[in-house]
Amino acid sequence: xxxxxxxxxxxxxxxxxxxxxxxxxxxxxxxxxxxxxxxxxxxxxxxxxxxxxxxxxxxxxxxxxxxxxxxxxxxxxxxxxxxxxxxxxxxxxxxxxxxxxxxxxxxxxxxxxx
Amino acid sequence: xxxxxxxxxxxxxxxxxxxxxxxxxxxxxxxxxxxxxxxxxxxxxxxxxxxxxxxxxxxxxxxxxxxxxxxxxxxxxxxxxxxxxxxxxxxxxxxxxxxxxxxxxxxxxxxx
Numbered sequence: 001x002x003x004x005x006x007x008x009x010x011x012x013x014x015x016x017x018x019x020x021x022x023x024x025x026x027x028x029x030x031x032x033x034x035x036x037x038x039x040x041x042x043x044x045x046x047x048x049x050x051x052x053x054x055x056x057x058x059x060x061x062x063x064x065x066x067x068x069x070x071x072x073x074x075x076x077x078x079x080x081x082x083x084x085x086x087x088x089x090x091x092x093x094x095x096x097x098x099x100x101x102x103x104x105x106x107x108x109x110x111x112x113x114x
Numbered sequence: 115x116x117x118x119x120x121x122x123x124x125x126x127x128x129x130x131x132x133x134x135x136x137x138x139x140x141x142x143x144x145x146x147x148x149x150x151x152x153x154x155x156x157x158x159x160x161x162x163x164x165x166x167x168x169x170x171x172x173x174x175x176x177x178x179x180x181x182x183x184x185x186x187x188x189x190x191x192x193x194x195x196x197x198x199x200x201x202x203x204x205x206x207x208x209x210x211x212x213x214x215x216x217x218x219x220x221x222x223x224x225x226x
Binding site: 102 | 118150156157158203217219
């Protein structure tokens with residue numbers, strides 16, 4: 001079954017405590033991306049990766065890091081989380097060329113930073 | 115940043131009625147328009163990906179049209195059912211840009 005798996009699904013943490021949200025896909029997709037969803041705002045892209053070792057900033061990259069060492073994994077790293085990073089995070093992947101292919105989303109990770 | 119707007123923000127529809135809502139996007143350098151359905155506590159799922167002006171796509175009771183010259187897409191739901199209750203997201207990609215920009219969504223509630 002095609003899957004995009006995120007962990008953790010829910011996390012409450014404190015300001016400054018480094019955390020990583022993992023994302024793994026089993027579809028052999030080259031493109032992977034992280035979005036955050038906040039009330040009243042659309043899904044906003046944080047970072048994306050076109051392939052292994054190729055990453056680029058999205059619209060709201062500040063305070064986040066990513067890495068793409070393997071095709072299947074694309075972790076999102078918050079080195080020093082702050083309350084304004086409290087949000088619902090989605091990892092997504094896309095197969096095929098261009099944007100005629102749909103995004104496949106993970107189940108989301110709800111993060112609260114106190 | 116590409117501006118993608120959806121209207122209305124929310125909508126209540128009686129079960130059995132048909133409804134539609136709008137996605138507006140900049141028409142210059144248009145490449146693709148995506149529609150996603152997002153149920154509460156689940157992940158967004160793709161409904162349609164549309165690229166050609168005049169395109170019409172259909173999946174069961176849901177259909178969509180695309181006008182790339184004027185920069186809008188309509189999503190139609192015929193004979194609404196309670197399971198249609200969800201937030202419907204559209205997203206657009208402009209040429210030369212690897213980002214898919216999302217609108218804020220239309221939240222649809224079907225009243226039994």
